[in-house]
Amino acid sequence: MDTMKAAVFEKQGSFVLKDVPVPSLAGDYHVLVEVEAVSICGTDVHITADPPGYIATDGTTLGHELCGTIIEKGKNVTHLDVGDRVVVNPNNYCGVCVYCRKNLPNQCSNIEALGIDYDGAFAKYVCIHSKVAYKIDKTVSPETAACAEPLACAINGLNKVNIKPGDSAVVIGAGPIGLMAAMLLKASGIANLFILETSEYRIDFARKLNLGSVLNPLKDDARKVIYDKTEIGADFVFDMTGSQIAPSIQLVRKGGSVVLFGVNKNSRTEIAQSEITTKEIAVLGTWLANATFPQAIKIIEEKSIDLASLITDVMPLDEIHSGIKKLASGQAIKIIIKP
Ligand SMILES: [Zn+2]
Ligand SMILES: [Zn+2]
The missing domain is CATH 3.90.180.10 (Medium-chain alcohol dehydrogenases, catalytic domain)
Structure with a gap:
């Protein structure tokens, strides 16, 4: 044999x-x-x-x-x-x-x-x-x-929302799928793209790709940067980590969409459900x-x-x-x- x-x-x-x-x-x-x-x-x-x-x-x-x-x-x-x-x-x-x-x-x-x-x-x-x-x-x-x-998989996530040229988006997590999503968002006409990452290696890597503003939420006031630029928050937030639903809800604008990509089975997050209700946020999971x-x-x-x-x-x-x-x-x- x-x-x-x-x-x-x-x-x-x-x-x-x-x-x-x-x-x-x-x-x-x-x-x-x-x-x-x-x-x-x-x-x-x-x-x-x-x-x-x-x-x-x-x-x-x-x-x-x-x-x-x-x-x-x-x-x-x-x-x-x-x-x-x-x-x-x-x-x-x-x-x-x-x-x-x-x-x-x-x-x-x-x-x-x-x-x-x-x-x-x-x-x-x-x-x-x-x-x-x-x-x-x-x-x-x-x-x-x-x-x-x-x-x-990244495309399946983007297909969950209706992206229009000139929109803004946040990607939380600059691993391979996060960076693929960021590239697709940029190619789809997203004008203001923010990438949030805490690993220094991935921050440096993402910056060299020139896709948008790369922010370290441990050091930068990401919320302020995003609201200064967009005035109302981002149209879309993509959480690639599986644990960042709470900041995602903070960073998305009223009527915007949060797409949950990453899987972290141990993550348990307290969120104020009323924020989703009153901001009229769509929270969408995407899988495979x-x-x-x-x-x-x-x-x-x-x-x-x-x-x-x-x-x-x-x-x-x-x-x-x-x-x-x-x-x-x-x-x-x-x-x-x-x-
Ligand atoms: Zn795989
Ligand atoms: Zn089947």
Whole structure:
């Protein structure tokens, strides 16, 4: 049996590089993909932490943000061919549950996540269902294409609101998805963009991207800066951290929208509900990607935003442990593994 090197989450506290069998086609609708590039996600950091901040199935090869080339396909796959380059929606949905039939496949009752629930792409080959594989142009760099999934999530968040040229927005948290959201907001015509971040590394990084005013709420009076500029508060506030709903409600204008992106399951925040009522604020959650891969692929192919500037490191699979450590330390934005 042919084997390949894979980065496997064996059990809590044990994440190892080891030889595993090369996967074979799991079914007639599946494709076998040779992985060109796969990005380390914050979720991978949480899964491999001890104690873990996110639960994966023991014995699973991690890695879910990938770009690769199809080397074999099941006999019922009609929309893709061997040789096509693809990106993948890692959250495979069933298509028949009540949520799927309400056009909410990201809320599918039977959702299964690549590289978390079943074997992912920190390996040379990965087998996926063809319905979650999307063709992407071969002229795009594989490193940039590997960012399609987080970009599709960011787009899903922006799709929740109606952005108009000249509007103002605040992004709280300048991690990879926060910076992608900021880039999309700027490209969508947001005139006044404020990015709030407390990590010095990320503040410096965000400033170099020239997307808007980067403020450190521990040092700057962010509320004053935002109200001085907008007079009434921001039209939109995006909380990428999962814990900043209270300041979001302070910073948004009356009638504005707060979009909650990040997930922090431990966060419990006291808010004055009356402020949401009397300011007539829309508070919207957004989760994963929903029908946003086609948009993400267009944006990547047309280089509508400079995604490549978010890639701070490219490493071989052998260095995955140092990559995860580096991302956990906050000294990187997007780290790409080339298996
Ligand atoms: Zn991810
Ligand atoms: Zn479903």
